[in-house]
Amino acid sequence: MSTDSEPLQIEPEEASYAAMVKTAELWLPRILPECEEYNRLAKKEDGLYHPSYPLKQLELWAFCLRLQPQRIVELGCGGTTLVFSKWAKRSGAHVVVVDEARWFSVLSSRWPALDVTFLGAEVKRTGSEAWYDWRPENDIDLLYVDGPYEGDGDGVGVDAVNITGAVKVANVLFDYRLDAVDKLRSVERGYSFEPSPMWAFCNGKCGLSSFTRHHSWFRRSDVSV
16 A cells, blocks of 8 residues: 555646546545544534545645654644644644644544644634634744634634744645735734645655645745755
């Protein structure tokens, strides 16, 4: 069986998004079987599943391989938490997950061996914006922003601005939150908007795409990749 270090052969005619999603569905059980199980349960139970999940999860795994982060903070838990847990077990990284306790309890009851540190935080809201009542004390290699949700899922940019103003954050990765992307762009933090590594692997290395439908990547200008 193939492993995550083996190349994925993507044919030129598979350049369409729909074909990429289909290919991701085929590869996910081989590379991230934990996420395959999560997606199957999400389809069946909570209705939060989206067909793009396999592609998003594989792309996030590609980010970990490319950036090699050792200090990770994830805002909002879910299927991506399983990706970070696997990365922690593989690399020894320290992963902190910030969310409301009720969501993490559901996740950890299904996967009790998660290799992450959970920090419960109250969600603060004002108008259309929401953020976690939490601030880090140490620098971060990768800040993954996928919560908290407000309305249709927008309004999560406050955390990105507050956290990058409190500690040094080498990379900020948004799970397709365009309003949050605009909010971070609006302040001077020394970040550049970068092309995102594709989820496909070529001889164990990530390629580059000019844009990804799922992730928006900001890198501090004084951090090399």
